[in-house]
Amino acid sequence: MTSIRPTLILVALTATTLLAACGQSSGPATAAPQEITRDTSCSLDGMLLADYPGPKAQIFYAGQAEPDFFCDTVEMFHVYLTPEQVRDVRGIFVQDMGKTAWDEPHGHWIDAKSAYYVYGSKREGSMGPTIASFALEQDAAKFVGEYGGKVYRFADIQPDMVVLNGGVLNDSHM
Numbered sequence: 729m730t731s732i733r734p735t736l737i738l739v740a741l742t743a744t745t746l747l748a749a750c751g752q753s754s755g756p757a758t759a760a761p762q763e764i765t766r767d768t769s770c771s772l773d774g775m776l777l778a779d780y781p782g783p784k785a786q787i788f789y790a791g792q793a794e795p796d797f798f799c800d801t802v803e804m805f806h807v808y809l810t811p812e813q814v815r816d817v818r819g820i821f822v823q824d825m826g827k828t829a830w831d832e833p834h835g836h837w838i839d840a841k842s843a844y845y846v847y848g849s850k851r852e853g854s855m856g857p858t859i860a861s862f863a864l865e866q867d868a869a870k871f872v873g874e875y876g877g878k879v880y881r882f883a884d885i886q887p888d889m890v891v892l893n894g895g896v897l898n899d900s901h902m
Contacts, residue, residue: 759788759818759819759821760819761795761821761837762786762795763835763837764777764778764784764834765778766778768797769797770798770803771796771797771798771807772798772799772807773799775799775854777797777799780799780853780854781830781831781832781833781852781853781854782800782801782825782833782851782853782854782858782860783800783801783822783823783825783833783860783861784798784799784801784822784833785798785800785801785804785820785821785822785823785840786798786804786821786837787804787807787817787820788817788819789815789816789817789818790815790816790818791816795819795821799853799854800853800854800855800858801822801845801853801858801859801860801861802855802857802859802890803890803892804820804822805885805890806887806890806891806892808820809885809886809887809890810887810890819839820841821837821838821839821840822837822838822840822843822861823835823836823837823838824836824837824838824843824861824862824864824867825860825861825862825867825871826864826867826868826870826871830851836863838861838863840861841883842863842882843861843862843863844861844862844863844868844879844880844881845860845862845868845880845881845882845884846859846862846868846871846872846877846878846879846880847877847878847880847885847889848876848877848878849871849872849875849876849877850875850876850877851871851875859880859885859889859890860875860877
């Protein structure tokens, strides 16, 4: 009887591990960015992304087939840096504003963690002041020369830089 218990425990642990692995494989190991459509809405406030200027963002969570979209990089950073609940992130993407039009951004998605960001510029996004995202440091520096601000890397953006304090008050499109 004593030799059966360790065997049962081993079988139970193996089954649990295999089931857990199956649950995590519901999506690709690495996420690929999805394109915005006319109906794509912000996960935080329901705004239609295509109706607003400036860089957009998307976060893929484990166990979730579709990303959470954000109409502004500030919202994405706020959710990522000060989450209400900790979730396993499979991918984060932002738009390369060195390649897409500011007023009608489409495509040009890049890995958010490898991007360069301009904080404190005069350019506004969907919710007012935003953080511009770029694939290349020289594009970010050029943007700073034209619109002001300072270049940061993903890891340098801090929670106090992305406080959501009534963005609707800053939204001139509503």
